[in-house]
Amino acid sequence: MRQGFRVLGVAIRSERGVFAVAVLSSAVYGVMTVASAWALGWATQNLVLPSLAEGRVADGALTTAVLLILGVALLKATGVAGRRYFAGVMQYRMQARSRREVTRQYLRLPLAWHHKHPTGQLLSNASADAEAAWAPLAPLPMAVGVVVMLVTAAVALVATDPVLALVGFLIFPAIAVLNFVYQRRLSPLATRAQQLRAEVSEVAHESFDGALVVKTLGREDEETARFRAGAEELRDANIAVGRVRGLFDPLLEALPILGVLAVLLVGAGRLESGAITPGVLVQVAYLFTLLAFPIRALGWVLAELPRAVVGYERVRAVLDTTGSMEYGSATLTGEKPAGLRVQGLGYSYGDSAVLHEVDLDVPPGRTVALVGPTGSGKSTLAQTFVRLVDPARGAVLIDGVDLREVARGGVSEAVALVPQQTFLFDDTVRGNVTLGLPVGDEEVWAALRLAQADGFVSALPGGLDTRVGERGTSLSGGQRQRLALARALVRRPRLLVLDDATSSVDPQVEAKILQGLRDTAQASTVVVVAYRMATIALADEVVYLEHGRVTDQGPHELLLPRCEGYRNLVTAYEREEAEREALDAEEAEKEEEVSA
Structure with a gap:
């Protein structure tokens, strides 16, 4: 009482x-x-x-x-x-x-x-x-x-x-x-x-x-x-x-x-x-x-x-829960692509360490692919870039500014993340792209074109006014991913993080998207978590993670011969296909011998 x-x-x-x-x-x-x-x-x-x-x-x-x-x-x-x-x-x-x-x-x-x-x-x-x-x-x-x-x-x-x-x-x-x-x-x-x-x-x-x-x-x-x-x-x-x-x-x-x-x-x-x-x-x-x-x-x-x-x-x-994120007063102003630096970063889920002493340097305007086996910490590392989580050790810096020193809302003004699992609201195409951002339809269409989504949006019965249904159920997986990408692009981010965000898009469309991100006037620094060879080949540089550590870094052509783990990962499908073809050829030869 x-x-x-x-x-x-x-x-x-x-x-x-x-x-x-x-x-x-x-x-x-x-x-x-x-x-x-x-x-x-x-x-x-x-x-x-x-x-x-x-x-x-x-x-x-x-x-x-x-x-x-x-x-x-x-x-x-x-x-x-x-x-x-x-x-x-x-x-x-x-x-x-x-x-x-x-x-x-x-x-x-x-x-x-x-x-x-x-x-x-x-x-x-x-x-x-x-x-x-x-x-x-x-x-x-x-x-x-x-x-x-x-x-x-x-x-x-x-x-x-x-x-x-x-x-x-x-x-x-x-x-x-x-x-x-x-x-x-x-x-x-x-x-x-x-x-x-x-x-x-x-x-x-x-x-x-x-x-x-x-x-x-x-x-x-x-x-x-x-x-x-x-x-x-x-x-x-x-x-x-x-x-x-x-x-x-x-x-x-x-x-x-x-x-x-x-x-x-x-x-x-x-x-x-x-x-x-x-x-x-x-x-x-x-x-x-x-x-x-x-x-x-x-x-x-x-x-x-x-x-x-x-x-x-x-x-x-x-x-009364403690652990809320603290913010400083710094800003991430500017319109040019941002530079990204990671220094001695470590992160754990409870007692399970996921990332260990990660160091990374992405110059402004570059496209970098994060590659690694499942559980290597790629998505967790990507989340630290947009400050969804703070590292237990080390720091993430954009243009030399520690993200923990940036004012509330400052990170989202300069950085955008497009996750693999896309979420769309039961709203119109326009509403899902802008999410209340005061931009005109011209900017929305520009973002859709850059995301290679303008074609299917134009074909929708109501165009930008078409409701996509709860979680976007009226659209395919690839269409949902492209709308989510347009949602990020309409904000003109200086750093764009794609966490396997084009996995449901065919390679040709993916190539056009990445090439457009590089050629457009609103060019961004791009970090893409990738698995497919077609995606990796479009990056300027590859960062290979294994067991939460950066084990190698460099252009795809250099990593392929010198890094065994990277080579085994990215050529797994090709090797499997080659082995299958060899087995089929061997069985065909045996059948010919039996027939003879």
């Missing part, structure tokens, strides 16, 4: 003004609720009983009673409207703030952190957890305001009849014990339910994201069963939470009713003895019936606290 109150304190400090108005409105409602009991008691004593005794209604008493009841009702309605409106403003502001903070933190955190956290969990942190953290804010102003109502009612009860007040107050220790037991029972169940909600989101995201794999391999039933198991576990956890709340709420509501019964029993005896009047008994009994509502309001807040604590802690776990 202490943790829950700390969470509420964060919200109150953040929205002091809104919270104050909401509580004031709730206090008005609470005071007027108590006033309604006094008005009812006054009307009973001064209007109802005299009319029963005398057989007529006094005009002055009737008018006064009507004005009292209407005035109290009007003020109560004003308090209710103000309380609900400002409580909603407070709740939704805090939820929106948490979502923005979590999203900004996701953007700040390095890619290495995202590799360790499933997408479903991240979605849950930004949605369900942020919502749960501030769920108690809706009833909170009412609960705080009704404290005024409780105090006012208590004072009115004591002033009216101390004996009946003492009888009714016996319910409060019972309420305190009930709340304590409830918190202890519900907190672990709410924690488990919130965690399962994130796990179900993760399974759903994986299934939707891998729809092609699921469909092509016939795994629909297995994925359905996997989701069903998670959903049923979440269902059972929510039912367990609901069972505890279902037991708590009726007991909490029953206690004030028991207090009313006790007051009526004792009050009946005091009425017979003449210690109190009927109007006093009606007033006291009515006040205790009113206490049921504020107690329920407090219960609503207490009921939401365990879930709120869980949601808040999961959100804070993201916001």
